[in-house]
Amino acid sequence: MSDAANKDRLNTLMCYNVYALHHAFGRFYQAAFADSGFTYPKYIVLLALNEGGPMSLGDLSAKVGLEANSLSPMVKKMSAFGLIERVRDPEDERRVLLSLKPYGETVLHEAHKVVEAGWNALGLPDTTVEMTNAFLADTRARLEKTPPKVKFKVPDREPDQG
Amino acid sequence: MSDAANKDRLNTLMCYNVYALHHAFGRFYQAAFADSGFTYPKYIVLLALNEGGPMSLGDLSAKVGLEANSLSPMVKKMSAFGLIERVRDPEDERRVLLSLKPYGETVLHEAHKVVEAGWNALGLPDTTVEMTNAFLADTRARLEKTPPKVKFKVPDREPDQG
DNA sequence: ATCGATTAATTCGTATACGATCTTTTCTAA
DNA sequence: TTAGAAAAGATCGTATACGAATTAATCGAT
Numbered sequence: 609m610s611d612a613a614n615k616d617r618l619n620t621l622m623c624y625n626v627y628a629l630h631h632a633f634g635r636f637y638q639a640a641f642a643d644s645g646f647t648y649p650k651y652i653v654l655l656a657l658n659e660g661g662p663m664s665l666g667d668l669s670a671k672v673g674l675e676a677n678s679l680s681p682m683v684k685k686m687s688a689f690g691l692i693e694r695v696r697d698p699e700d701e702r703r704v705l706l707s708l709k710p711y712g713e714t715v716l717h718e719a720h721k722v723v724e725a726g727w728n729a730l731g732l733p734d735t736t737v738e739m740t741n742a743f744l745a746d747t748r749a750r751l752e753k754t755p756p757k758v759k760f761k762v763p764d765r766e767p768d769q770g
Numbered sequence: 771m772s773d774a775a776n777k778d779r780l781n782t783l784m785c786y787n788v789y790a791l792h793h794a795f796g797r798f799y800q801a802a803f804a805d806s807g808f809t810y811p812k813y814i815v816l817l818a819l820n821e822g823g824p825m826s827l828g829d830l831s832a833k834v835g836l837e838a839n840s841l842s843p844m845v846k847k848m849s850a851f852g853l854i855e856r857v858r859d860p861e862d863e864r865r866v867l868l869s870l871k872p873y874g875e876t877v878l879h880e881a882h883k884v885v886e887a888g889w890n891a892l893g894l895p896d897t898t899v900e901m902t903n904a905f906l907a908d909t910r911a912r913l914e915k916t917p918p919k920v921k922f923k924v925p926d927r928e929p930d931q932g
Numbered sequence: 933a934t935c936g937a938t939t940a941a942t943t944c945g946t947a948t949a950c951g952a953t954c955t956t957t958t959c960t961a962a
Numbered sequence: 963t964t965a966g967a968a969a970a971g972a973t974c975g976t977a978t979a980c981g982a983a984t985t986a987a988t989c990g991a992t
Contacts, residue, residue: 622899623795623885625906627814628835630792631949632913633785638950640918649978652789666940673790678979680942690927702940702987714925723785726918736905737784743902744787747894751794756802756888763876765852793979800980811948828970840949842972864957864970938989948978959968 622747640722646715650686651723653679654708654716657692662707664697673748691715784909802884808877812848813885815841816870816878819854824869826859835910853877 637648656671657663665683669676683706687694691712697703708716799810818833819825827845831838845868849856853874859865870878 621903623799624814624817624834625903625910626788626792626795627810629906629910629913630788631835632910633788634949636913636918637785640920641922644922644924646922646924647977648789652786655786664940672786673793674978675980676941677943677981682978700940700988704941711925711927718925719922722918722920722922725920726916729916729919730909730912732909732912740902740905741783741787743898744791747892748787748791748794750892750894751791751798754888754891756798756884757891758802758884758887760803760806760808760881760884762806762808763873763880765873796979809947826970836948837950838971839951839973844948846972862958862970866971934990934992936990936992938987940987941985943984944982945980947980950975950977952974954973955971957968957970960964960966962964962966 626744636726637723640726641719645689646719649674649682650691651716651719653682653686654691654712654719657706657708658713658716662705664703664705666703668706686712788906798888799885802888803881807851808881811836811844812853813878813881815844815848816853816874816881819868819870820875820878824867826865826867828865830868848874 634648637651641647641651652672653668656668660667660671663671665676665679668683669679672679683692683694683704686692690709693705693707693709695705697705796810799813803809803813814834815830818830822829822833825833827838827841830845831841834841845854845856845866848854852871855867855869855871857867859867
């Protein structure tokens with residue numbers, strides 16, 4: 609394969625691998641959480657709130673990398689389930705402040721034990737995981753900082769291409 | 771932080787980083803493909819078909835890491851759009867054979883140019899990308915081979931935990 | 933002080949993605 | 963050869979996720 613073609617494969621492989629691994633994680637957690645009603649994205653949200661302390665919906669959005677409109681219905685459900693607290697900021701009534709409730713901490717802790725057990729069974733080397741984490745975070749930061757300049761236009765469909 | 775707590779953070783960070791990066795890729799491609807009707811998952815499917823040649827829906831499912839029922843409606847739409855061919859296998863009428871059509875190749879090629887330009891603008895080092903790709907693929911393989919043994923059970927909600 | 937611009941969150945419509953279930957086809961064992 | 967098991971897709975209901983448009987609150991320039 610030519611250098612150019614090989615370079616092509618690098619980026620396609622990267623997004624491809626991330627894509628597939630994301631869904632593998634999803635199924636992994638789905639299996640772990642079974643029909644408990646608890647899910648992978650909710651686990652991520654609890655993690656973020658636990659690590660970053662009370663924060664607004666917008667802050668959570670930036671932290672987990674989801675749009676605010678995706679999180680809005682989810683945090684409502686989590687609040688209704690008693691996992692988190694969800695109150696308007698008295699300082700700025702536009703903002704909604706989110707924080708872990710004791711029950712949310714309990715659930716996170718229990719979920720964590722399950723995830724931990726499953727993860728350890730994989731036998732991945734810590735140093736590589738650490739390096740990979742750093743690189744993934746860097747890639748994400750660059751992606752978010754550098755939106756694509758060139759835009760795609762669907763090619764015309766030639767009659768002979770059926 | 772204790773060693774145990776640090777080890778905890780490794781795995782949570784890994785799934786967390788993959789989660790966030792996946793969505794960053796998604797938005798990146800969404801921006802590149804704009805309102806062309808073409809999407810990130812469809813790009814992945816075209817890539818897989820281009821790389822792996824004609825294959826059944828089940829094979830595609832295994833390759834891209836999505837369930838067959840998720841792909842089924844998507845490949846129908848892509849077929850209706852003229853990107854791929856979708857025919858029953860005469861050898862085994864249960865199977866559906868998928869292959870790139872010339873128009874699909876054209877679209878893939880054009881999309882690739884856009885993605886390539888955007889990717890190169892990130893300035894990521896090739897060797898690290900290569901190493902990361904290998905590790906992501908390895909992690910995915912282990913995840914799929916090793917489903918979680920311990921199952922999560924939602925803790926009871928104590929009255930005093932609000 | 934007030935009106936327009938900005939910001940934060942929500943709502944709405946649509947595309948992905950999953951598990952569960954169903955249909956059709958093929959395989960297998962007697 | 964034929965009835966039951968297994969396999970491959972498709973369908974259905976639900977949960978995520980996005981962009982676009984909306985609502986409500988705050989900021990800012992005059």
